[in-house]
Amino acid sequence: MSGATHSARGFWPVMGQAFLWAFLLAVGVVVLYPLLWMGLGGFKSNSQIFDQPFALPQSWSLENYFSAWRGVQGYMVSSLLVTLVSTVATVLISARAAYGLTRTAMPAKPLITAFVLGGMMLSPTVALVPLVRMLQSLGLYDTHWALIILYTAFRVPFTTFLIRAYMLDLPRDLDEAAMMDGASPGQIYRRIILPLCRPIIVSCVVLHILFAWNEYLFAMIFTNSPSVQTLPVGLTSMMSKHGTDFAQVFAAMTLSALPIVIIFFLTQRYFIRGLTEGMAK
Amino acid sequence: MSLSADIGKSGVALGGPALGAGRGPRLRPLLSRLLALRWIAVALVLVGWFVYYPIVDNFFVSTTNQDIFTGEVTQVGLDNYRRLAEDPVVGRALWNNGAYAVLSIVFQVFAAFCLAAIVEGLSSERWRNFWRALYFVPSAISTTVTGLLFYFIYQPDIGILDGLLKALNLEHWSHVWLGDPQTAIYAIIAMSQWQGFGYSTLLFTIAIQKIPQELYDAARMDGAGPLRQLWSITFPLTREMTGMMIIVTVTGAFQVFNEVMVMTGGGPNNSSQVLGTWLYEQGFNQNDMGYAAAIGSVVFAVTMLTGILQLWYTRRRRVLA
Numbered sequence: 001m002s003g004a005t006h007s008a009r010g011f012w013p014v015m016g017q018a019f020l021w022a023f024l025l026a027v028g029v030v031v032l033y034p035l036l037w038m039g040l041g042g043f044k045s046n047s048q049i050f051d052q053p054f055a056l057p058q059s060w061s062l063e064n065y066f067s068a069w070r071g072v073q074g075y076m077v078s079s080l081l082v083t084l085v086s087t088v089a090t091v092l093i094s095a096r097a098a099y100g101l102t103r104t105a106m107p108a109k110p111l112i113t114a115f116v117l118g119g120m121m122l123s124p125t126v127a128l129v130p131l132v133r134m135l136q137s138l139g140l141y142d143t144h145w146a147l148i149i150l151y152t153a154f155r156v157p158f159t160t161f162l163i164r165a166y167m168l169d170l171p172r173d174l175d176e177a178a179m180m181d182g183a184s185p186g187q188i189y190r191r192i193i194l195p196l197c198r199p200i201i202v203s204c205v206v207l208h209i210l211f212a213w214n215e216y217l218f219a220m221i222f223t224n225s226p227s228v229q230t231l232p233v234g235l236t237s238m239m240s241k242h243g244t245d246f247a248q249v250f251a252a253m254t255l256s257a258l259p260i261v262i263i264f265f266l267t268q269r270y271f272i273r274g275l276t277e278g279m280a281k
Numbered sequence: 282m283s284l285s286a287d288i289g290k291s292g293v294a295l296g297g298p299a300l301g302a303g304r305g306p307r308l309r310p311l312l313s314r315l316l317a318l319r320w321i322a323v324a325l326v327l328v329g330w331f332v333y334y335p336i337v338d339n340f341f342v343s344t345t346n347q348d349i350f351t352g353e354v355t356q357v358g359l360d361n362y363r364r365l366a367e368d369p370v371v372g373r374a375l376w377n378n379g380a381y382a383v384l385s386i387v388f389q390v391f392a393a394f395c396l397a398a399i400v401e402g403l404s405s406e407r408w409r410n411f412w413r414a415l416y417f418v419p420s421a422i423s424t425t426v427t428g429l430l431f432y433f434i435y436q437p438d439i440g441i442l443d444g445l446l447k448a449l450n451l452e453h454w455s456h457v458w459l460g461d462p463q464t465a466i467y468a469i470i471a472m473s474q475w476q477g478f479g480y481s482t483l484l485f486t487i488a489i490q491k492i493p494q495e496l497y498d499a500a501r502m503d504g505a506g507p508l509r510q511l512w513s514i515t516f517p518l519t520r521e522m523t524g525m526m527i528i529v530t531v532t533g534a535f536q537v538f539n540e541v542m543v544m545t546g547g548g549p550n551n552s553s554q555v556l557g558t559w560l561y562e563q564g565f566n567q568n569d570m571g572y573a574a575a576i577g578s579v580v581f582a583v584t585m586l587t588g589i590l591q592l593w594y595t596r597r598r599r600v601l602a
Contacts, residue, residue, distance in 0.1 A: 016507075020399055027396065028415055031479065035418065037441060038430050053444050093323050100320025107314050112321060119328045121588035123536050125557050126581040127335035129342055129564050129574045134335060153331035156324050185317075214423030216539045217557075221565065232425035236543060239429060246439060253429055257422045264421040268414060275480075276487045 035257075042068065042251030049246045068251035071242075074227060075234030076256075082144055082230055083212040086151035090208050091201060093152065094159035099189050101160070102167040103175065117164075119157030124150075124217055135222055146222040147230065151212050159204045162277050166200040167193065203274030206267045213260050231256045336581065343574035361575035371576070374554045377466045378583075381473070381555065382534035388474040389481045390526045394519070396478070397485030398511050413486055416479030424476065428543030431472040435459050435544075462552030465545050469553060473540055481526055488522040489515055524594055532587045535580060556580050 041049055042064050043057035100106055101113055131150070132141075140146040174196075175188045183191070194201075216232040223229045229237070235249075235256055242248055264271060343361055347354040365371055400412045419427060434440045435458040443455040458468040492514065500510050538557035541547060547554040547562060554562070556576055564573025 020402070024399065024412055028412065030475070031416055031419060034430055034434060034441075034475070035422075037434075041433075049439050053439055053441050054448075093327065097321045097324035100317060104317035104320060105310075105314050106317035106321065112325070115333075116321070116324055116328055119332045121584065121591075122332055122336050123532075123580060123584045125536055125538065125560060126339055126577045126584070127332065128560065129570050129577055130335035130338035131331070132564075132570075134331075134338075149327070150331060153327040156328055157332070160324060185320075210421060214425070216423065216425050216542075220542075221561075232423050232539075235425055235429065246433070249429070250433075253426045257426045260421050260423070261418060264418070265414070272483065272487065275484060 038250050038257075039254045041247060042254050044247050044250075046245060046247050049250075064247045064251040065255065068248050068255055071238055071248070072231065072234060072252050072255055075229055075231045078144065078228060078234075079213060079230040079256075082147045082151065083209055085144075086148045086155075086212050087205055087208045089148065089152045090155045090159050091204050094156050094204065095163050095194065095197065095201065096189070097156070097160045098163035098167050099185075099193055101164050103188070103193065104185065113164075117157055117161050119154075120161060124154055128217070128221065132221065141222060142224045142228055144228060147215075147219055150218050150222070151208075151215065155208055155211060159208065162204055162207075162274060163197060163200055165277060166197055170196055199270065199273065200277065202267070202270040203277070206263065206271045207274045209263060210260060210271075339574050339577050339581070342570060343578050344571070346569070346571040348568060357571065361572050362578075364572060365575050365579065370551045370554055370559055371556075371579070373551060374556045374559045375579075377553060377555050378535050378537065380466065381470055381537055382531045384467075384470050384474065385477065385530045385534050386527055389477050389530055390523060393478045393481040393526075394485050394516075394523065397482045397489055398515050400482070401486050401489045402507065409486070413479075413483055417483050418479065419476040420480040422476075424539035425543055427472060427476050428469075428540040431468075431475075432459065432544045435468055459545050460549055462549050465549060465553040466541075466555075469540055469544050472544070473537070481530075484526065485519060485522060488519040492518045525591070528587055528591045528594060532584055532591075535583045535587075 040057055043060055048058060097116060135141045135146050174192050178188050178192055214232060219230045219233045235252060238252055239249055344356060344358055345354050346357050400409055403409050434442050437443050437457050446452060446455045456464060459465050496514050497510055500514060536557060537555050541553055541555050541558045545553045547558040556579060560573045560576040563569045563576060
C-alpha cells in the first residue's frame with residue numbers, strides 16, 4: 001500500500017524487496033516454529049523429546065494425543081459450558097443494555113452510560129480479594145456459575161460499548177417508522193435493531209469466546225475440583241501431575257489451543273472488526 | 282427498501298393498535314421513562330454487584346487484617362500500606378511491571394508499527410492478509426498454553442533455545458533462563474512479546490489502511506522514497522492509534538498475571554514477582570487478605586491513572602477530529 005513495491009525495478013529495489021520478504025519470513029518462522037514444536041512434541045516419545053528436540057517424530061502415532069484427550073476431556077467440557085453460557089449471557093445482556101442506552105428515554109442516561117462503560121477500566125485483579133468472600137457466601141465458590149457470572153459481569157461493559165457504538169451509527173428512520181406503525185420497543189428491538197446489529201454481535205461473540213476460553217485468573221482462584229475446572233487450569237494441574245510425561249503435556253497443550261486457533265481462522269473478518277471498533281472508537 | 286417495507290408490515294401485524302394505544306410517549310412520560318430502565322437493569326445489577334462493589338470493598342479490606350479460615354477481622358488502619366512501602370518485593374514487582382511496560386512499548390508498539398508498515402507495503406492483498414493472520418496466531422492462544430510452551434523452550438535439558446544456541450556455536454550464552462533471578466523476568470517478558478506483537482501489528486495494519494492512497498501518490502510524485510513516506514505520512518497519520526496502543530499496553534503490563542504464574546510463580550527468590558502474582562501469593566498462599574487488598578489498591582491506582590489518560594486522550598482526539 002505504501003508504494004514500496006510499485007517501483008520494484010532495477011537492482012536495489014529488487015534487493016530491498018528480497019530483504020523485506022526474508023524479514024517477513026524470518027518473523028513468520030519465529031512465530032510458527034514454537035507452535036509447531038509443541039504440536040510435533042505430542043507425537044514424539046519422551047526419550048526423543050530429550051535426545052532430539054529438533055527432529056521430526058519417529059512415528060506419527062496418535063497415542064499421546066488420545067491419552068491427552070482422555071486427560072483434558074473433562075476440562076474441555078467445563079470450558080465449553082462456561083464459554084457458551086457466558087457468551088450468550090454477555091451478548092444478550094449487552095445488546096439489551098445498548099438498546100436501552102441508544103433508543104429509549106431512560107432517566108439519568110449519561111450517568112448510567114458512564115457507570116456501565118466505566119466498568120471497562122476496572123481490573124479483575126483488584127476485585128479478587130473481595131470476590132472470594134462474596135462468592136463463598138453466595139455458595140458459588142467452585143461451581144461453573146462462579147465463572148459464568150464473573151465472565152459475564154466483567155465483559156458486559158466492553159461488549160455494551162461495542163454494540164452501543166454500532167447502534168448509535170444505525171439510521172433511526174427504520175425504528176421511527178416502526179414506532180409510527182405501533183410496534184412496541186420490544187418488537188423494534190427484536191425485529192429491527194438486533195438483525196441490523198448482526199455483524200457487531202458476531203464480532204462480540206468471537207471476542208468473548210476468545211476471552212472465556214483462555215481466562216486463567218478467575219478460573220484458578222474460584223474453582224477447585226477437577227470436574228469444575230476449565231482447560232487453562234486443568235493444563236497446569238496436568239502439568240504438576242504428569243510433569244515428566246512431556247509428550248502427553250505437549251499433546252494436551254496442542255489440543256487446548258487448537259479449537260481457538262480454528263475459530264480465529266474461520267471468523268477472522270468479524271474478529272478484526274471487533275478489535276478495530278474496540279480500539280478506534 | 283424492501284427490508285424497511287417488510288419490517289413496517291410485521292410491525293403493524295404484531296404491534297396492533299390495541300397494544301400501542303396506551304403507550305403514547307406523552308401520556309405517561311415518567312412511568313415509561315422509568316420502564317425503559319428494564320433494558321439495562323440486568324447489566325446494571327451485574328456490573329454494580331460483581332465489578333464495582335468488590336473494588337470498593339477492596340479498600341475496606343485493605344484497612345483490616347483478616348484470616349479467611351477463622352473469619353477474624355481486625356481494623357489496622359493504614360498499616361498494610363505502611364508495610365507496602367517497606368516491602369522490597371513490592372519494589373521489585375513495580376520494577377518488573379515497569380520493565381514489562383517499557384519493553385512491551387518497544388516491541389508491541391514501535392516494532393509492531395514497523396512490521397505493519399512493511400506488511401502493508403506488499404502489493405499483493407493475499408500476502409498482506411496472510412502475514413497479518415499468521416503473526417496473530419499466538420495472540421489467540423491462551424497465555425497458559427504459551428507460558429507452559431516457553432517454560433519448556435527455556436528448559437536447559439529439553440528446551441530448544443539452548444539447543445539453538447548450541448547449533449549456532451553460541452553455547453556460552455546458554456543459560457537456565459527461568460532459574461536465574463537475573464534473567465527470569467526478562468525471559469517471561471520475551472515470551473509475552475512473541476505472543477502479543479501480532480495483535481498490535483494487526484491493529485496497525487488497519488490504521489494504515491485508512492490512510493488515503495492519494496497522499497502516497499503525491500509523495501511519490503515529489504520524489505519521496507519509501508522510508509521518507511513512512512516517516513512523513515504513515516507515522517504521523519497513525520499517531521492516534523500509537524497513542525492508544527501505548528496506553529493500552531501500559532494498562533496491560535500492570536495487570537500481568539498468567540504468564541508469570543505459569544512460568545515461574547514469581548520465583549526464583551521473588552525475582553520475577555509482579556503486582557498480580559505478589560497479591561496472589563500474599564492473599565491465597567499466606568492468607569493475608571488485608572495485605573493482598575492493599576497490593577490490589579496499587580494496581581487500582583495505576584490502572585485508574587492510565588484509564589483516565591485514555592479517556593482524556595480519546596476526548597481530545599474527538600474534539601480535534
